[in-house]
Each structure stands twice: as C-alpha cells, then as structure tokens.
Amino acid sequence: SQTIHQWPATLVQPVGSPLSLECTVEGTSNPNLYWYRQAAGRGLQLLFYSVGIGQISSEVPQNLSASRPQDRQFILSSKKLLLSDSGFYLCAWTQNNYGYTFGSGTRLTVV
Amino acid sequence: GQQLNQSPQSMFIQEGEDVSMNCTSSSIFNTWLWYKQDPGEGPVLLIALYKAGELTSNGRLTAQFGITRKDSFLNISASIPSDVGIYFCAGLRGNNDMRFGAGTRLTVKP
Numbered sequence: 001s002q003t004i005h006q007w008p009a010t011l012v013q014p015v016g017s018p019l020s021l022e023c024t025v026e027g028t029s030n031p032n033l034y035w036y037r038q039a040a041g042r043g044l045q046l047l048f049y050s051v052g053i054g055q056i057s058s059e060v061p062q063n064l065s066a067s068r069p070q071d072r073q074f075i076l077s078s079k080k081l082l083l084s085d086s087g088f089y090l091c092a093w094t095q096n097n098y099g100y101t102f103g104s105g106t107r108l109t110v111v
Numbered sequence: 112g113q114q115l116n117q118s119p120q121s122m123f124i125q126e127g128e129d130v131s132m133n134c135t136s137s138s139i140f141n142t143w144l145w146y147k148q149d150p151g152e153g154p155v156l157l158i159a160l161y162k163a164g165e166l167t168s169n170g171r172l173t174a175q176f177g178i179t180r181k182d183s184f185l186n187i188s189a190s191i192p193s194d195v196g197i198y199f200c201a202g203l204r205g206n207n208d209m210r211f212g213a214g215t216r217l218t219v220k221p
Binding site (some may be wrong): 006032042043044046049051057090092099100101102103104105107 | 142144146151152153154155156159199201203207209211212213214
C-alpha cells in the first residue's frame with residue numbers, strides 16, 4: 001500500500017535561517033507531488049506541484065522553493081525564513097483523479 | 112487560490128444532531144471530494160464523488176455531487192464527539208488543479 005511520510009512534525013526556526021522540509025512517498029511510482037500551506041484557521045493554499053523528477057511548478061511567488069531530486073521525494077526549502085512563512089505545511093500525492101493523499105504535516109514557527 | 116465557497120464557516124452542535132455543510136463554485140469540477148482534518152494532522156479523504164448527481168454514503172456521512180457540477184454537500188447524521196474537526200470540500204478539474212474550500216469547523220458538545 002502507498003504511504004506518505006513528512007518530517008519534521010514541528011519546527012521552530014529563527015528569522016533569516018534556512019529551511020528544508022522533506023516528503024517521501026512509498027509504494028507507488030511517478031506520483032504527482034504537492035506542497036500546500038495552511039495558515040492558522042484558514043484553508044489550504046497550493047505552493048508547488050511536480051509531475052516528475054526535476055519538474056516544479058510554482059503557484060504563488062514567495063520566499064520558498066521546491067525540488068524533486070528523486071521520483072518519490074519532494075523537498076520544500078527556503079534560504080532565509082520570514083515571519084510570514086510560519087504555518088502548517090502539507091505534502092500530498094496523487095496518481096489519478098481520485099483525490100490527493102496528504103502527509104501528517106509540519107508545523108513551522110518562525111520566531 | 113480558493114475558488115470554492117464553503118459554508119457554514121463553523122458549527123456548534125449537540126451530540127446526536129445532524130450536520131449539513133456545502134460548497135459552491137462558479138466553475139465546473141469533474142470530481143468533488145470531502146476531507147476531514149483533525150488538529151495538527153493532514154486532511155483525510157472521507158468521500159469522493161465522480162459523477163454529476165452522484166449520492167454516496169460512508170457510514171454516517173452522505174455527500175452529493177450537484178447536477179450542475181458546481182456544488183456539493185456533505186451531511187453527517189447522529190453526530191458524535193469524534194466528528195469534531197475541520198471539514199474541507201475540494202473540487203478537482205485535473206490532476207494538478209484541485210481547489211479547496213476554506214473549511215467548516217465543527218464542534219460537537221456532548
């Protein structure tokens with residue numbers, strides 16, 4: 001069966017520090033991968049999606065970047081975090097139109 | 112960004128009551144999905160709807176894909192305390208085009 005792993009679960013980082021969040025999927029190949037951000041009490045905002053290795057599409061301009069170095073690995077990064085980058089980050093995958101499966105999320109607090 | 116209008120924004124109900132929430136859009140979607148998010152967790156898929164007019168149940172949950180393909184509702188019957196959470200609707204137009212509603216926060220009082 002397919003599983004999605006996301007880590008770390010929580011992270012507290014100072015302003016200006018770098019960021020690296022990792023997401024991996026098991027049990028499938030060539031998935032579509034997504035990074036979402038959820039501000040407190042708000043809905044889900046799509047940040048990046050990838051349909052294959054090295055292929056990244058950005059939905060909104062921001063302080064973040066994404067990379068897909070391997071088929072089942074998706075990384076969210078920043079060189080210098082801003083306070084406004086705080087939020088709940090979710091990775092998701094899909095392989096068809098049957099909906100996305102989400103990871104358990106990373107709570108990022110920038111202080 | 113979000114293109115789905117989800118209502119209500121929040122609900123406070125008594126255990127045992129039925130719940131109804133809905134999503135509307137100005138755009139047509141091929142698939143409607145309903146997710147539940149527990150605090151500190153990622154959303155979990157509850158029900159997926161693939162055809163206009165489709166009515167699907169999952170235990171105490173019932174959801175329908177509107178005939179115009181621009182709306183969907185979710186009903187929860189006989190609510191219990193573990194139904195607490197945030198419910199999101201989502202509309203899918205293609206593999207890379209899923210839009211979410213802003214969520215309905217459900218509180219169930221025992």
